[in-house]
Amino acid sequence: MxxxxxxxxxxxxxxxxxxxxxxxxxxxxxxxxxxxxxxxxxxxxxxxxxxxxxxxxxxxxxxxxxxxxxxxxxxxxxxxxxxxYFTTEKHYTEIGMVYGLIIGTGIGMLYGTFIDSILGSSMGLSMGTSLGMLFGMLYGARKDAEAKKLGRVV
Incomplete structure (x- = not known):
């Protein structure tokens, strides 16, 4: 076809x-x-x-x-x-956001638990989640720009 x-x-x-x-x-x-x-x-x-x-x-x-x-x-x-190696638009950004969310949540929980078991875990969770998602999106956006530059975006 x-x-x-x-x-x-x-x-x-x-x-x-x-x-x-x-x-x-x-x-x-x-x-x-x-x-x-x-x-x-x-x-x-x-x-x-x-x-x-x-x-x-x-x-x-x-x-x-x-x-x-x-x-x-x-x-x-x-x-x-x-x-x-063709990808759709924002493919890597979406994947980076998910991985950043997962890794950031884990790191935030560990960091928050070491600070304070009650209050630190909630602060660590929120900060880790948001920072992880931000870094994942930035990394994914860079990979998307690279794929677009190479002509691999459909």
Whole structure:
């Protein structure tokens, strides 16, 4: 299935749905496909993407469209990341924020517990969480800028 055919499939799906969640998934897929169509793909990349789109079985009719296409979107993103190192916008920022939140919470709890067992743990938790999230977002934003500079954002 070509990129243009996949875009047509999702445009038709957009016309037939009333669900906001399904619309969001379809628009995410469309955005990625539009960016791929506008990107200068090599002779090796284009057939591989067409083959991947064909294997996703996008034209299949299912009972739970939202779940089906959400899974297919995840599979397609994983394929693009594994094969071509393509990522979506703010991909690293989101991941950095999650890891920063986790690590910052742990460090904040440890630090707060050493200061004071009752009051220090709540202060350490709030400071560690916010600082960890901030540093994670900054690191992720830097990685996103690097990926955009290399032309790997779709």
């Amino acid at each position: 070509s990129i243009s055919e996949a875009i047509e499939v999702f445009n038709e799906l957009l016309k037939t749905t009333n669900s906001k969640r399904e619309t969001k998934i379809y628009k995410s897929f469309l955005k990625i496909l539009e960016n791929l169509r506008n990107k200068d793909l090599s002779e090796r990349q284009s057939p591989m993407i067409q083959e991947a789109l064909g294997s996703l079985l996008l034209e299949a009719s299912t009972e739970n469209s939202k779940k089906y296409y959400k899974q297919k979107l995840s599979e397609f993103k994983a394929f693009l990341k594994e094969e071509f």
